[in-house]
Amino acid sequence: MRRVSIKDVAREAGVSTTTVSYVLNEITTQTISSETSRRVREVAKRMGYVPNLNARSLTSRKTNLIGIVIPQTEPGREFMFDNPFYGALLSSLEFNARRNGYHLLLTGPASGQSYIGVARNRGVDGIVIVGSYPSSSLDELHQLSIPVVLIDTYVTDESFHTIGINDRQGGLLATEYLLSRGHRGIAFVSGGISEHGVMRQRFLGYQEALEAAGLQVREERLYTGEVSFQHGMQAARELCSQQDITAVFAAADILGVGVVKGLRQQGRRVPEDVSVMGFDDLDLAQICDPSLTTMRQDIAAKGRQAILTILDALDGKPDKQEWIFPVDLVVRDSVRSVGRPVTAQKHRRPDSGEELNE
Amino acid sequence: MRRVSIKDVAREAGVSTTTVSYVLNEITTQTISSETSRRVREVAKRMGYVPNLNARSLTSRKTNLIGIVIPQTEPGREFMFDNPFYGALLSSLEFNARRNGYHLLLTGPASGQSYIGVARNRGVDGIVIVGSYPSSSLDELHQLSIPVVLIDTYVTDESFHTIGINDRQGGLLATEYLLSRGHRGIAFVSGGISEHGVMRQRFLGYQEALEAAGLQVREERLYTGEVSFQHGMQAARELCSQQDITAVFAAADILGVGVVKGLRQQGRRVPEDVSVMGFDDLDLAQICDPSLTTMRQDIAAKGRQAILTILDALDGKPDKQEWIFPVDLVVRDSVRSVGRPVTAQKHRRPDSGEELNE
DNA sequence: CATCCTTACTTAACCGTTTCAGTACCTCTG
DNA sequence: CAGAGGTACTGAAACGGTTAAGTAAGGATG
Numbered sequence: 001m002r003r004v005s006i007k008d009v010a011r012e013a014g015v016s017t018t019t020v021s022y023v024l025n026e027i028t029t030q031t032i033s034s035e036t037s038r039r040v041r042e043v044a045k046r047m048g049y050v051p052n053l054n055a056r057s058l059t060s061r062k063t064n065l066i067g068i069v070i071p072q073t074e075p076g077r078e079f080m081f082d083n084p085f086y087g088a089l090l091s092s093l094e095f096n097a098r099r100n101g102y103h104l105l106l107t108g109p110a111s112g113q114s115y116i117g118v119a120r121n122r123g124v125d126g127i128v129i130v131g132s133y134p135s136s137s138l139d140e141l142h143q144l145s146i147p148v149v150l151i152d153t154y155v156t157d158e159s160f161h162t163i164g165i166n167d168r169q170g171g172l173l174a175t176e177y178l179l180s181r182g183h184r185g186i187a188f189v190s191g192g193i194s195e196h197g198v199m200r201q202r203f204l205g206y207q208e209a210l211e212a213a214g215l216q217v218r219e220e221r222l223y224t225g226e227v228s229f230q231h232g233m234q235a236a237r238e239l240c241s242q243q244d245i246t247a248v249f250a251a252a253d254i255l256g257v258g259v260v261k262g263l264r265q266q267g268r269r270v271p272e273d274v275s276v277m278g279f280d281d282l283d284l285a286q287i288c289d290p291s292l293t294t295m296r297q298d299i300a301a302k303g304r305q306a307i308l309t310i311l312d313a314l315d316g317k318p319d320k321q322e323w324i325f326p327v328d329l330v331v332r333d334s335v336r337s338v339g340r341p342v343t344a345q346k347h348r349r350p351d352s353g354e355e356l357n358e
Numbered sequence: 359m360r361r362v363s364i365k366d367v368a369r370e371a372g373v374s375t376t377t378v379s380y381v382l383n384e385i386t387t388q389t390i391s392s393e394t395s396r397r398v399r400e401v402a403k404r405m406g407y408v409p410n411l412n413a414r415s416l417t418s419r420k421t422n423l424i425g426i427v428i429p430q431t432e433p434g435r436e437f438m439f440d441n442p443f444y445g446a447l448l449s450s451l452e453f454n455a456r457r458n459g460y461h462l463l464l465t466g467p468a469s470g471q472s473y474i475g476v477a478r479n480r481g482v483d484g485i486v487i488v489g490s491y492p493s494s495s496l497d498e499l500h501q502l503s504i505p506v507v508l509i510d511t512y513v514t515d516e517s518f519h520t521i522g523i524n525d526r527q528g529g530l531l532a533t534e535y536l537l538s539r540g541h542r543g544i545a546f547v548s549g550g551i552s553e554h555g556v557m558r559q560r561f562l563g564y565q566e567a568l569e570a571a572g573l574q575v576r577e578e579r580l581y582t583g584e585v586s587f588q589h590g591m592q593a594a595r596e597l598c599s600q601q602d603i604t605a606v607f608a609a610a611d612i613l614g615v616g617v618v619k620g621l622r623q624q625g626r627r628v629p630e631d632v633s634v635m636g637f638d639d640l641d642l643a644q645i646c647d648p649s650l651t652t653m654r655q656d657i658a659a660k661g662r663q664a665i666l667t668i669l670d671a672l673d674g675k676p677d678k679q680e681w682i683f684p685v686d687l688v689v690r691d692s693v694r695s696v697g698r699p700v701t702a703q704k705h706r707r708p709d710s711g712e713e714l715n716e
Numbered sequence: 717c718a719t720c721c722t723t724a725c726t727t728a729a730c731c732g733t734t735t736c737a738g739t740a741c742c743t744c745t746g
Numbered sequence: 747c748a749g750a751g752g753t754a755c756t757g758a759a760a761c762g763g764t765t766a767a768g769t770a771a772g773g774a775t776g
Binding site: 005006007017018021022025027030051052053054055056057058059060 | 761762763764765
């Protein structure tokens, strides 16, 4: 039992397929009598005709499909994304795509073959790539002559649109906030620090803040790994051996909540013994206890802008778009001031605790 | 600059498109000389030929696409899924689809029009529907002659495959566990209790357990709404006015963590003052503090089985598949026994606290 | 009354691919 | 040396739709 095609409708209505196509697509350059028009519509409805978008895209060279590439937590792991961050982003991408008549073709980076394969094969109209990948795979994107939006990756390539936040400033503000609370031993827990990734930028912000306060980044206070709850816990367990660490900057909320959990398991109280700072402001940050002081970013805005940028490009706007959304400090309960006021620092007055960056 | 098609390759290699198709698809029913074969392959590679899957699906009547419908939290809200449950499920669906050569076409229920439209238009090979919908929309699914898998919905329709867990038993075990800990005032916080939904089944389990213990469901202890952190918090705030409630069964972890948060905000300690029981065992359950005692379900298995079931059906296996995965009690830190041992109950001995259901 | 313009269609080509049904040539067989 | 069989291809139709170009009929124009 085949689906009904335009031919079936044409035969039943006693007209040509062309006429059916004209009627159903409401082509105004062609006049069709209202009687024929009515009859075609009636027959199409009665027979349950639905156009085959794949066939249509053959002639129109347009699929109304947007490819989404989301990284796997770890290659070979079953889960594409453990981090609720991706769920939130995907939600926004889907919502905005659909309201503009597009659909999402979802894929992780294909194991073995190029992760762009899908996009090429399916002929998606545009592609959104989330996270950073080896630049070799970006090279392949050039071969596709479709709009490409990169979310959360740092590349200088002029042919890609980019969407992100000011990660470096986020790292800077977060660390400055901890410093302003009197912390001097600040650990940094993050995902892998790759060349084009956001983690590197957040690290640079951390470094900048430390150095501005006359402190140095210390190797033994850096805990990089994967962006997961487990790694956060693991890092917390390890850093407990260093007594001079009074605060942890976790460069993702999912890491932050892991750190809190890990500290607890080691018998440390948060924030009384150790302060923890997150990044992202996922729901998670409010869910955990104590609620997480964190750097907020607008994930929904990122998803929305990604789709709009693709649509702009498809509309023929040639300009490269580069969106950088702001980050904001959200003060909650996981950070507290250390007892003695800061006096030894040149650049900071003891009462500087309240000069929050907005 | 058009993509190179099979015709371009054929012309360049000096053969017909048929030959190119035979070579590239390694059709063994047709003999091709190794010299021609080599040449065609070389030319195809050199020209960067990639087959157009849309065109292919026109003749093969197969798109290698699986449609996924995931509910919106609330109609009109920007977010399709706030609940990390869906992220986890989607991950598993994507992973298992891709390893079998399929891709996922993602969509929320289209506002206004039927949410099946996409599936019909795109000609997906199968469709996975997550959550429960009005049965009217299920009727439309009959018109599609493709395999349909329903996850987490209770329908008796023979033409759909179903995948779920034993929600009623989950509700029963959870409530029995709370009862075994001496709780008698047990509130029920859940999503909307619709006819075909999982929440109704979990409620029935709750009711069964109460009645087996000689207790009655009391209307004022039921808090239904949406499945969200916010609703959990709201319910907790409201139930604080009832002093005889010593435990809360939240029928989803995301609700459970909301309840914990809400109770805390009202100055109640968990579990010292009020015990909380969740459902799902998301990462969240370990992330929150106290970690949540909950009913575990295997989300990855659901996703995997959904894809396998679609593939089975596409392979021509005619049988309706109906998978019910087990639920397991996971004891963590959010439930504690109430002080006095239970003596007044006929069916329970005072020491029955340890007869955990495995 | 021949010409032109509308109106209301249809014909046919095309999108990129698959596949059935040839066809041409060569070699082997009886 | 006719016929059979194998090898190595090609032609053309088909999938479901779009669209440029053509056409036939009727009415208005000069």
